[in-house]
Amino acid sequence: MAEDADQARKSIGARRNPDSAEAILEAAEAVLVEAGYAGFSIEAVARRARAGKPTIYRWWPSKAALLLEVYQRQKRVDVPDTGKLEEDLVGFLENLFAHWRETSSGSVFRSLIAEAQTDETAATALAGYAGGRRAHTGQIIERAKARGEVANDIDPAVVADLVASYAWRHLLTNRLDEPEATIRKVVHYLLQGIAASGR
Amino acid sequence: MAEDADQARKSIGARRNPDSAEAILEAAEAVLVEAGYAGFSIEAVARRARAGKPTIYRWWPSKAALLLEVYQRQKRVDVPDTGKLEEDLVGFLENLFAHWRETSSGSVFRSLIAEAQTDETAATALAGYAGGRRAHTGQIIERAKARGEVANDIDPAVVADLVASYAWRHLLTNRLDEPEATIRKVVHYLLQGIAASGR
């Protein structure tokens, strides 16, 4: 690891030292995993990364910015493309839950959402990010629509919003271990509706 | 108001002083409204309520407990019963959004969710509360099921979860001003499904 090799990173001139950036991002993730959002402080990250606080503040104006970059560095979750909308959505949610459960992504993203309730800039950053993801998830719906699996008058963004909402709430309430059956139920309701009449 | 009348509440003997409790809850709400979750601290509440910090800690073990009580003191949102599920759900969501938008409830609940990401006891308390609400919201579905509006094999708790998820995410991302049309779309998708076939 970068922070083991050199016992004291030096400046590399009048420009950002990528080693420091790397060490800080790694430290941020490590602190978050080990101490949780409650123990996540700039001081703790600086100590862990053997970096000065001003170095962190220079590049990340807020805790939120740091969290966001940590989150974005992580591997994206796979978006399946099986040719069947139900399988795609179930797979997507299961992948997402597993990703959040099994990597530090879940902690990081929870922290980011929490931070956004406090910090205005975090809220903005998160909104921007969420917008992007919504569009991305919407493509699952778009594809299905193109295949004729989804009615023409359906707004993919709204559907994506609904799916993401479900995921967020399970993240925020520690329910990422929902059995596949439940997820399948949710997706099924969404596809077929819950109304009795009209069938 | 309690905090205006007496400039220095005294002990009323060996029992809880209800004026203090009242003043603290009011102060907590006021602080939350004026300074937001970011500025919400036990210190600030104590200052505002002209109370000692230990008095607060004696009765509310954590910030979360205080927030929860503040939230619960507030007027419940109306759950409509029009006899039509779609109208009930749209009405419920609109009432809820308006309530969150127009009273301090929204801020309080946001804060509570954020706090639950840091504080374990807050998470538990919130989970308990959310469970209760889910059951409550589930009754809208139950009623519709009893009327035959909803298919027999539908799990009301899951549907309520989905609806609540949508509400939470809009609260957390500052989108409580969603137009009725969008809300109606969401409810419609949920009722009739989004699949093209099967109609």
Added chain:
Amino acid sequence: MAEDADQARKSIGARRNPDSAEAILEAAEAVLVEAGYAGFSIEAVARRARAGKPTIYRWWPSKAALLLEVYQRQKRVDVPDTGKLEEDLVGFLENLFAHWRETSSGSVFRSLIAEAQTDETAATALAGYAGGRRAHTGQIIERAKARGEVANDIDPAVVADLVASYAWRHLLTNRLDEPEATIRKVVHYLLQGIAASGR
């Protein structure tokens, strides 16, 4: 020592804890002795005293206030009264130099003077203190005047100022080990004048 006995001083109610005050003053003196004025920081004092920084700032608004109190706690230097002005002044200066040399007083007072160059309030505090001391030293002259040893038109405050100036400069330039002969010379010049004529 106070700071060894109890591993964590607690509050003793809604009033100042004398143990803390004591521990802080002792720590301040110790830090000054061990690390000098250059290493004297509120942080270092807090660490040494196992006290919180706010506790220090609560009672001493500035580094200068703390230094001043440390200085004033220390034993006063003896002002001799031999009945002969020359002996009194020589004795006073020697006592003062020895006191500054052999206790921490010298370091403390140097620091105080240095701090007063930076900090306005320190300057004021020092001016007040120095005024008091000058009056005090002036009494040596007054006594001699009463005995008829000093001319009637002599202003004791001015003489005291001159004597104190000599002491200050030797403190500030690390010349507290001046031999008695030199001190006696200075006092002699002051008493008898340096002019050739008029003798």
Added chain:
Amino acid sequence: MAEDADQARKSIGARRNPDSAEAILEAAEAVLVEAGYAGFSIEAVARRARAGKPTIYRWWPSKAALLLEVYQRQKRVDVPDTGKLEEDLVGFLENLFAHWRETSSGSVFRSLIAEAQTDETAATALAGYAGGRRAHTGQIIERAKARGEVANDIDPAVVADLVASYAWRHLLTNRLDEPEATIRKVVHYLLQGIAASGR
């Protein structure tokens, strides 16, 4: 001025750029005048001089060295030679006080003394400088001695020390506006002594 003409001084090859040195010394003086010793930092000087910090550290190893050079660049105070010792000494002190009061010299020298309390090298430099000045001031006494105005057994260095002490203390305690009468008193005491007997 040098720092106005060129908006970015460049290197002039493998030797010291006198423009930079000049700009730094001017900036140091300006910062000291405008912000006082409290606001005097190498960073501030570098900013003001549009110079890199290493350029300053290359030529002046410490804040003290920089201060000393700033002080020495300034016009010397006039040492009067009226042929009468009393007039010489009164004049010297008045010139010195005026010089310190009306130019930036006072601030600079105060800062230098303060710095010497922190910085060992500053103390050495100051001691060297003060020694030189003492010898210089001593010449007033020497001249008087040659004229027979001063007794033979008087040590000019000690007298000069006493005079300088008086000046230092007035500088350090913001009393440079002493009326001429007081200064004359001091000089008079020194020349004629304060003792009543022996006249």
Added chain:
DNA sequence: AGTTAATCGAGACGGTACGTCTGGTCTTCAC
């Protein structure tokens, strides 16, 4: 004429200290 070497402004680096804020605990005193 090309190379070398020292200088320049610039600004990032790991650190330390600043003075403030809050968290949660504890004790005293008035009621």
Added chain:
DNA sequence: GTGAAGACCAGACGTACCGTCTCGATTAACT
């Protein structure tokens, strides 16, 4: 024996400087 008050230790906040380092450019002096 409770409530209000406020002090206590602890430690995070975000900022200012410290003194060091590395850069890319610039240019005089030495091959």
